[in-house]
Amino acid sequence: QIAKDNPDKKVIFLAVGFETTSPTAAATILAAKQQNIKNFYVLTAHKLTPPAIEALLCDEKIKIDGFLLPGHVCVITGEEPFEFIAQKYHLPAVVAGFEPLDILQSIYMIAKQIHAKNFKIENQYKRVVKAVGNKQAQKIMDLVYKKAPANWRGLGVIENSGLDLTDAFSEFDALKMIPVNKEISKEAAGCRCGEVLRGLVKPTDCPLFGKVCTPNHAVGSCMVSVEGTCAAWYKYGSRVFHFE
Ligand code: SF4
Structure with a gap:
């Protein structure tokens, strides 16, 4: 709407966030395409959760006993993208809600899996998360984005962990359409x-x-x-x- 109301200006949306926010940005891009808006751009910095988890699991310095999976991400993705945690790395993972009791129950479920040595993806947040996630959101994401390497604080560049716009939507890609020459920011000295x-x-x-x-x-x-x-x-x- 801002771009529509200001046709003489270039409007850039800074799209950040995980699978929680990327479908909404994708739906906005789709709407801009359908309405033939020519002055709207997106600078996408969206990231995907499963590749970052796998990067942590591949780091020998990090000792992780199990994962509380983010319920808001799993609302979109469902459980399947996280199944590698149990199948490949033999660790427990529980889709968790955000209330104190959700967290406590999820930790209890992880502890039970460890005790039984029976590792799988369980869903504590069933009141919100479906096993298959939100198919409509997944469909929009598949249409608008393609996976790309992305840089993560503390983890470095992880393949296929970011989202770029597909060629069909490249006219909305701020990086392609409005090139800038800016030095990449660095962590403050001493910050850990x-x-x-x-x-x-x-x-x-x-x-x-x-x-x-x-x-x-x-x-x-x-x-x-x-x-x-x-x-x-x-x-x-x-x-x-x-x-x-
Ligand atoms: S306390 Fe240190 S590690 Fe934490 S944000 Fe500040 S500078 Fe970074």
Whole structure:
């Protein structure tokens, strides 16, 4: 609508997020194509969850006992894209909801799988997630996107973990249509977000934590939002220590 209302301007949508947000961006691109809008572009930075999980599993430094699979992602994908966790790596994985009881029950389900040595994908979040996911969203994604290599903080470039626009929709690709020459940004000196994200260090192992890096003055991305590991640790960490 913004592009329609401003035909003399180039409108660029910064499309970020995982399988949760990429179908909505795809539907917008489809609508722009159907309405023949010529001044709308998308800079896609969408990422796919399963390749990042596999990259973690291939990193020998990382010891993971099981996965709480993101319920909002699985609403779209269903369970199938995560089956490799049990089949190939013999680890438990449970599609989890987001309430405290969801998390507790999901951890319990993972513990039971480990105890029984019977590894599979289970769905704790059945009230929202269907085993097959959202077929309509998957269809739109297949139409608009193709898999591409993508760079991940702490993990580097992972093949087939990002989404580019297919040739049929390349007219909306901001990178192709509006080339820019900009240096790629780098992590702030001293920031250990990459290791924090991979579970190799605690936020408190970062020399900047709580000193120059706080929620009000975030140096690294893990401190930016309330969901960030360092921000959560800053808010609740002392209570964690209290019970340790
Ligand atoms: S977000 Fe801040 S505290 Fe966390 S690793 Fe980066 S610089 Fe350190």
